Structure formats: C-alpha cells, structure tokens
Amino acid sequence: MLKVNGIDVYYGKVQALFDVSIEVGDREIVSIIGANGAGKTTLMKSIMGINKPKNGTIEYNGQVISGLPPHKVVSKKIVYIPEGREIFPNMTVQENLEMGAYSVKLSKAEMERHLEEQYEIFPRLKERAKQKAGSMSGGEQQMLAIARGLMSDPELLMLDEPSLGLAPVIVDDMFDVIVRVNKVRNIPIAIVEQNAFMAMSISDRTYVLEVGNLVTHGESKTLMDSDEIKKAYLGG
Amino acid sequence: MQVFVQLLITGIAMGFIYALVGIEYTLIWNATGLLNFSHDKFILFGAYMFAGTYVLGLGLPPVLAILFAVLTMFLFGIVSAFVIFNPLSKLSTNLFAVIGTVILGRIMIESVRLIWGPLPFTLDNFLRGSIHFGSVVVSKAHLVIIVVCSLITAGLQVFFKTTKTGKAMRCVSENKTAASLMGINVPMNIAFTIGLSAIVCATIGILVIPIFNVELQMSSMIGLKGFASGVIGGFGYLPGAIVGGILLGVVEIFGSMLIPSVYKDCLSFVLLIIFLLVRPSGILGNKR
Numbered sequence A: 001m002l003k004v005n006g007i008d009v010y011y012g013k014v015q016a017l018f019d020v021s022i023e024v025g026d027r028e029i030v031s032i033i034g035a036n037g038a039g040k041t042t043l044m045k046s047i048m049g050i051n052k053p054k055n056g057t058i059e060y061n062g063q064v065i066s067g068l069p070p071h072k073v074v075s076k077k078i079v080y081i082p083e084g085r086e087i088f089p090n091m092t093v094q095e096n097l098e099m100g101a102y103s104v105k106l107s108k109a110e111m112e113r114h115l116e117e118q119y120e121i122f123p124r125l126k127e128r129a130k131q132k133a134g135s136m137s138g139g140e141q142q143m144l145a146i147a148r149g150l151m152s153d154p155e156l157l158m159l160d161e162p163s164l165g166l167a168p169v170i171v172d173d174m175f176d177v178i179v180r181v182n183k184v185r186n187i188p189i190a191i192v193e194q195n196a197f198m199a200m201s202i203s204d205r206t207y208v209l210e211v212g213n214l215v216t217h218g219e220s221k222t223l224m225d226s227d228e229i230k231k232a233y234l235g236g
Numbered sequence B: 001m002q003v004f005v006q007l008l009i010t011g012i013a014m015g016f017i018y019a020l021v022g023i024e025y026t027l028i029w030n031a032t033g034l035l036n037f038s039h040d041k042f043i044l045f046g047a048y049m050f051a052g053t054y055v056l057g058l059g060l061p062p063v064l065a066i067l068f069a070v071l072t073m074f075l076f077g078i079v080s081a082f083v084i085f086n087p088l089s090k091l092s093t094n095l096f097a098v099i100g101t102v103i104l105g106r107i108m109i110e111s112v113r114l115i116w117g118p119l120p121f122t123l124d125n126f127l128r129g130s131i132h133f134g135s136v137v138v139s140k141a142h143l144v145i146i147v148v149c150s151l152i153t154a155g156l157q158v159f160f161k162t163t164k165t166g167k168a169m170r171c172v173s174e175n176k177t178a179a180s181l182m183g184i185n186v187p188m189n190i191a192f193t194i195g196l197s198a199i200v201c202a203t204i205g206i207l208v209i210p211i212f213n214v215e216l217q218m219s220s221m222i223g224l225k226g227f228a229s230g231v232i233g234g235f236g237y238l239p240g241a242i243v244g245g246i247l248l249g250v251v252e253i254f255g256s257m258l259i260p261s262v263y264k265d266c267l268s269f270v271l272l273i274i275f276l277l278v279r280p281s282g283i284l285g286n287k288r
C-alpha cells in the first residue's frame, strides 16, 4: 500500500507539486488525470526516487521510501513504466525484457517462463525477439516497455501514459491487459493518462491534478458523472 | 616478403595498442558522456605501478606484479569515479568534468614524478628478445601485444553480451533513467566501468614497456593516436575503435617506408583530419 503524504517537489526554484497526497490501496486501480504540465509525471518520478520531495514523505507498506535512490525503490518491487517508452534501442527485444528482470534473481528456466508469459500477452514481441528494440514501431515499443515492466513480478505497477501514440484498437487491448494484470496478479496499479475516459472507466478511484495541485479525488464512477470533470476532461 | 610480414605484424601490434586506447576511453565516454582527458596518465600510472613498485620495488615475479598493478588501477578507477566523474558529471555543464579530468591528469603525472622520479628506466627481462618463424623474425613484445589485446577485445565482447553486469553497463550507456528504473545502481555501475577502463589502461601501460621504456612521456603519443583511432573507426562504438586502431597501426608502419620516419607520427593525424572532413562518422559509424 502506497501513501504519498503532502509532498512539495521543485525543479530548481520552480515548484511543480504543491502539498500533493495520494494513496494506492492493496488491490485497486487508481488513475491520475490532469492536463499537460499538471505534474503527473513529476509525481510518478518522485515516488520512484528520481525527483526528491522537499517536504512531505512517501511510504510503502509502512516504510518511508522518499529519499531512497531509484534502484532501492525498484528493489521494493515497485515498477514504473515511464512516459515515452524509454526502452534500450540498441539492445534486442529479448535483451530489453531480460533487463526488466534485473532486480530479481531468476534461474534460466524461470527467465524462460517469464519471457514466454510476456510473449503470450504480446505475441508481436515474440516475432521481434531478436530484433533491435529501436527498430520497432512506436506502438510495439510501448508494448515492450509494458512487458519489460512486468518481467520483475512487480507488487505495485505504475504506468505513465501507456496509451500514448497507440492506435485506438491497440489502446483497448492495452487497457484490457492492465485490468487483467490487476485481477490475475492481484496487484495495485496506478495509471497516469491523458485518455481520461479510458483511465477512469477501468479504475476504482481517480485523482485530478491541476498545475501541481490536487483538486479532486474520489470514486471514478462518481467523478465521471460530475459536470466539472465531464467538461474539463471527458470532452462534454 | 619476410620484411612485409614483419612490418605487418609490427603494424598490427601497434594497431592493437591504439585499439585498446580507443576502447579504454570509449568505455568512459559511453558510460558518462565525458572524455577522460587523463586517460594517457592512467596508462602511465599503470606502467609505473607495475614496473616501479611491484617489479623493481617489491621484487614480485611479473605475473603477480601484473595482477597487483591491474587490481590497484581498478581500485584507482573506482575511486576517481566517485571523486571526479560521478559528482562533476551531475553539474549543469560538462565543462567542470572536463577540467576535472585535465587536473586529475596533472596531479597524476606530478605524482609519478614525485613517487618514482623523473628519470626513465626499463625492465631488462620483460618481453625482450624475438621469436623466429622460419625466416620471419618477430619480437616477443609485439607477439604478446597481439595475443593479449585480442583476448581482451574478445573478452570484453563476451562480457558485454553475456554477463549481467556487462548488460547493465550497456543499459546505462543507452539510457540512465531507464537503467535506474530496471533497478540498476547507476553510479556504482559507472564506477565499475571506469574501473574496467583503468584496467585496460594498466594493461596498455604494461604491454608497451619493452617498446617505449618507462618514462613520463611514454603514453602521450599512443594516447593521441588511440583517440584518433576511435574517431576513425566510429566514435563511441567499440568495434569501431578496434578497426580504426588496426588500420592506423598498419598505415603508419607502411607509410613510414615511404616518407621520412620523423613524419611518421603525423600520418595518423593526417588520416584523422581526412576522416573528419570526408567521413566524420568513421568507418563503422553508421553500423549501430
């Protein structure tokens, strides 16, 4: 269970997050929505230890994790699938996946099993296993980024704009995968999205960020009916 | 004919030395985005550590001395990573880190002068003599250089392709944020890369002792030419450094047959300039 308690985050002198608090419960899907520049990615990166909050704390399963370097946060089995894919372009698809399991010790057989599992969810990746990751299409790279994130058996999964640059059909598939991961693996998921409608319809609760401030949060169902949210994020 | 073969072997041997220099600074460039301007001093340090301290000072047998020298340089690399490379590369401009490595080089060469003295010396029984293959006479030093350098380049390829740490190093050189999100300890991994680079430097320093003796300027020329070979082969690309290095070594040795040998050293730089003008991405530059 993740708890962010009133964090302030700065880039140099510019403040990007103001007293932001969120919670992600044990089995829920939480979505975080907001316009461009609202601070969604900043929030994710702060949880991962890439940005250091100036005030406030971040707790995971009762332990304070704010202040830890990213690799230590990853070792707590928190996985963040970053915005913009961030794959390793000169490594093969399979090597990328194997690096996803860097933080866990896997035997050869277990590694095979993990790879097969991902190839089952994303058959496209299997066809491209020996190809350089950078030579794949944007959508395929996004699938790779998600598959790579799942390789280490995360206990909390955070996705930053997983639908970015994907064809509408694929977007549906992508959200199906996310829901399935949540149900089958029983792990909480935090998802940041521009596609607010999609994110809200698969999530239990939603947080709304506006220029670094948390403005509302609540049950996704309830929020989707609110006129303000409809107007601002759901296009009508 | 036998002259040709002998020259070719000498050229290839020198080429491998340049290739190792190319590899040694490319490792750091890929890991940190910084040029290590003290890299020739790392080579110098390795040679003095081996010859001055471990062989002549402590009287160790060469194999043991090599082991200790390599280990010492590895630790030196790790320490300089945490003192110079990691902190300075985080600053707003790379200029600080550049100056940092230049100063490190000055400190190192002055330390060499203080610790081991300004006078050149050599190791009399280390890789001296020659071996006959029929009518072809090859110096032992050149032969050992070719064998050791081939092993190192092959070993590095295997290391980067198959080991977890090696793969992690490739991740760090491709994308540091993503690497840290995989759970890689990026600063530690960079330190390890710099340690590895220092090991290669020490090896170069030890291998060239029979050719250049142990003296303060022994590594400046190979440092420059190794840099050139990296650019000629394809900057930032390890196989490029190898191809560029060997090409440079061979061109240089045969070139010195045609032009007065005082101009021999210019040849590499002429080649460098030609490549910068005609094909700045280097021979293998587009192969990535």
Ligand SMILES: Nc1ncnc2c1ncn2[C@@H]1O[C@H](COP(=O)(O)OP(=O)(O)OP(=O)(O)O)[C@@H](O)[C@H]1O
Pocket: A011, A014, A016, A034, A035, A036, A037, A038, A039, A040, A041, A042, A043, A083, A194
């Ligand atoms: N590395 C950085 N240096 C300085 N300012 C930054 C940096 N990254 C983000 N910012 C600023 O912080 C604010 C929040 O950015 P952030 O990337 O978190 O937004 P976001 O909600 O993820 O937006 P988007 O939907 O476009 O991805 C923006 O004003 C942005 O300009």
Ligand SMILES: [Mg+2]
Pocket: A040, A041, A042, A083, A160
């Ligand atoms: Mg963002």
